[in-house]
Amino acid sequence: MGPTCSDNNIFIYRYSQLPLRLAEVKKFEFIENLKSDVMFKAYGKSLEELFINAALALFSVICQIDKIEHQKVKVVEVKGNDLGDLMLNWLQKLIGIVDTDDLFFSKFEILTMEEDGTYLEARCYGEPVTPEKGETVVKGVTYYKYEFKKAKEGYSIRVSLDI
Template sequence: MTANLPFIYLDHIADTRFIAYGDSLEQVFENSALAMFHVIADVSNIMPEVEFDVEVSASDLEDLLVHFLSELLFLFDAEETLFGNIAVRKIQKTNDGYSVSAVISGEPIDSSKQNFRTEVKAVTYNGIRVEKTGSGFEAEVVLDL
């Protein structure tokens, strides 16, 4: 990991690929979201001025992560809010697969105040994985830029 961030970026042609780490599934989802928003802008000093509850379900953990990150990307665009605070309350197994419940907070987009880097168009299924490791969990994600 670089500069104490709980994720690393990997080389990928025309897209951005990263691996996020966490002690729990909840933490690896949080860190995946932070990695995605760090691609978009510097979110290290984002204040929690606006808050949203997020609930997503999917058939498996990989699908859940794609849906979760896609929902956050949608909220970024629709609400014109940059998120730097992600708190995943719970990931649980359901009859149909998995669900995630989270609270995200951030501040309204202000390009004069925030340092934007690049646009993320979509979260892809290319190479998506969520795995338990000897030291916790890791997730690999590719973002379409």
């Protein structure tokens, strides 16, 4: 499957700005759930879109994503056992990169996506970490109410983050 580009600058919400009036095309939304620190749902008509939108949701928790410029590029490879596993590994990998590469990301392109969930390669755009543009530390992606769904019109996931 060829590269997929997405204009990530539309419909991006910071989780401090809830409640949201969602646009017709939802990339992601935060779920009101007092029991978990942060829970979001991400959507995509394709797998590529889903993985991009989940990453956007994650970085809107980590940093002020709308202020992050595309100065640096990092290519990321992730492996998985299936699509659900690949998604968790993707999000965990991105959390790790904030620390190892000192980067906040705001735009993602999927270069390769194996539909059986065994592999993905992505290009991530961002800028070096500055604490002023940070929001909060995400400690980890949890299994709490984790869900990866395929529907007629596309895909959705539900993820809870420990912050």
